[in-house]
Amino acid sequence: MPQTVDELFALDSLYSPDELEIRDTVRAFGDKRLRPHIAQWFEDATLPVRELAAELGELGVFGMHLSGYGCPGMSATAYGLACLEMEAVDSGLRSFVSVQGSLAMTAIHKFGSEDQKQQWLPEMAAGRAIGCFGLTEPDFGSNPGGMRTNAKRDGDDWVLGGTKMWITNGSVADVAVVWAKTDLEPGARGVRGFVVPTDTPGFSAPEIKHKMSLRASVTSELVLEDVRLPASAMLPEVDGLRGPLSCLNEARYGIVFGALGAARDCLETAIGYAGDREVFDKPLGGYQLTQAKIADMAVELGKGQLLAAHIGRLKDGGGVRPEQVSLGKLNNVREAIEIARTCRTILGANGITLNYPVIRHANNLESVLTYEGTSEMHQLMIGKALTGLDAFR
Numbered sequence: 558m559p560q561t562v563d564e565l566f567a568l569d570s571l572y573s574p575d576e577l578e579i580r581d582t583v584r585a586f587g588d589k590r591l592r593p594h595i596a597q598w599f600e601d602a603t604l605p606v607r608e609l610a611a612e613l614g615e616l617g618v619f620g621m622h623l624s625g626y627g628c629p630g631m632s633a634t635a636y637g638l639a640c641l642e643m644e645a646v647d648s649g650l651r652s653f654v655s656v657q658g659s660l661a662m663t664a665i666h667k668f669g670s671e672d673q674k675q676q677w678l679p680e681m682a683a684g685r686a687i688g689c690f691g692l693t694e695p696d697f698g699s700n701p702g703g704m705r706t707n708a709k710r711d712g713d714d715w716v717l718g719g720t721k722m723w724i725t726n727g728s729v730a731d732v733a734v735v736w737a738k739t740d741l742e743p744g745a746r747g748v749r750g751f752v753v754p755t756d757t758p759g760f761s762a763p764e765i766k767h768k769m770s771l772r773a774s775v776t777s778e779l780v781l782e783d784v785r786l787p788a789s790a791m792l793p794e795v796d797g798l799r800g801p802l803s804c805l806n807e808a809r810y811g812i813v814f815g816a817l818g819a820a821r822d823c824l825e826t827a828i829g830y831a832g833d834r835e836v837f838d839k840p841l842g843g844y845q846l847t848q849a850k851i852a853d854m855a856v857e858l859g860k861g862q863l864l865a866a867h868i869g870r871l872k873d874g875g876g877v878r879p880e881q882v883s884l885g886k887l888n889n890v891r892e893a894i895e896i897a898r899t900c901r902t903i904l905g906a907n908g909i910t911l912n913y914p915v916i917r918h919a920n921n922l923e924s925v926l927t928y929e930g931t932s933e934m935h936q937l938m939i940g941k942a943l944t945g946l947d948a949f950r
């Protein structure tokens with residue numbers, strides 16, 4: 558009997574029965590509710606966000622490893638496995654979960670006032686309110702410290718102006734966590750977070766069209782024109798870039814696991830295909846060249862899983878450093894996209910269609926490679942950790 562990569566690496570032995578149960582529940586939800594529709598959503602570039610939000614809220618994946626305020630309070634490892642299973646369906650769905658839980662909810666949970674937490678977190682955990690996280694700008698992605706979005710005092714109020722770009726869920730969000738420069742401190746040290754209800758006058762979020770990646774995910778611009786907010790809208794518990802960067806670290810953590818879901822789905826598809834497809838009078842999977850590809854991909858997928866599990870355990874043990882998360886994000890996304898591309902070769906021409914998930918995953922992973930820190934940014938973080946030298950500028 559052929560084995561799966563999970564069986565080959567005995568991956569279940571890494572996890573507790575509770576963690577495996579959560580994994581299986583999310584996998585079953587993905588297979589039943591999401592997988593039958595995902596190719597069509599990708600082709601149409603739509604996602605029934607509101608409908609899915611309620612169901613994902615019920616599943617308990619929003620803010621899954623946050624505690625209190627209606628959040629499930631699971632382990633970071635269980636959350637990682639949930640991300641993996643979501644991304645095995647599509648990176649766009651995992652992005653939805655990451656942005657809601659790891660970015661928007663985490664910002665409010667970690668740095669918000671008691672009123673902000675009470676107002677937003679239970680609604681967001683249940684999927685009744687959708688959040689987005691606005692850091693990137695048209696001219697500042699890898700270097701958010703250069704941001705031009707600003708918040709100026711006017712009496713007790715804050716008035717926000719500027720443009721954010723590439724913001725997941727921007728057009729469908731009820732609340733945006735927006736990072737802006739204030740004059741409270743000079744330069745990037747003055748960056749503060751603001752909780753912006755999206756019905757505030759002056760806020761708009763046009764959707765970005767014509768994406769060839771993450772099509773089953775809403776991506777938007779955020780336009781802030783004299784958006785007037787009360788003093789209480791500022792996140793009180795953090796200043797400077799460490800605020801948004803610590804949230805990004807949470808989302809990157811989910812990707813360490815998530816990207817492997819996409820890779821697993823590609824590899825399972827390719828192995829199945831290679832078993833059925835006959836070339837030169839026998840199954841493609843019976844050729845040594847194909848088996849070499851499959852073996853190499855399985856090795857990378859399994860190694861990535863071991864790394865993810867290790868990082869998960871470090872996090873649950875109370876200490877994973879940002880450069881360790883960078884290791885996981887760099888390696889696992891880079892290997893996942895390589896696996897997706899190699900699987901595409903096994904599927905030949907069929908591999909370029911949406912009848913199989915492979916090209917969809919490969920295209921999605923192009924975004925995953927770029928967002929939450931590009932591969933180059935993670936190389937620089939690891940390089941800095943190992944040499945003590947900062948090569949960002």
Ligand code: FAD
Nearest residue numbers: 690691692693698699723724725771924928929931933949
């Ligand atoms: P740039 O920063 O312009 O980088 C271009 C290239 O230059 C990259 O290869 C980069 O690695 C390289 N580079 C940059 N600096 C250096 C250097 N010092 N040395 C060597 N090479 C360097 N942002 C949000 O705030 N919220 C979201 O919800 C969000 N969702 C997204 C969804 C999608 C689908 C996408 C594609 C992006 C999303 N982003 C979001 C933005 C994302 O985080 C940025 O695209 C990312 O940080 C890279 O920024 P950039 O695109 O401006 O590229």
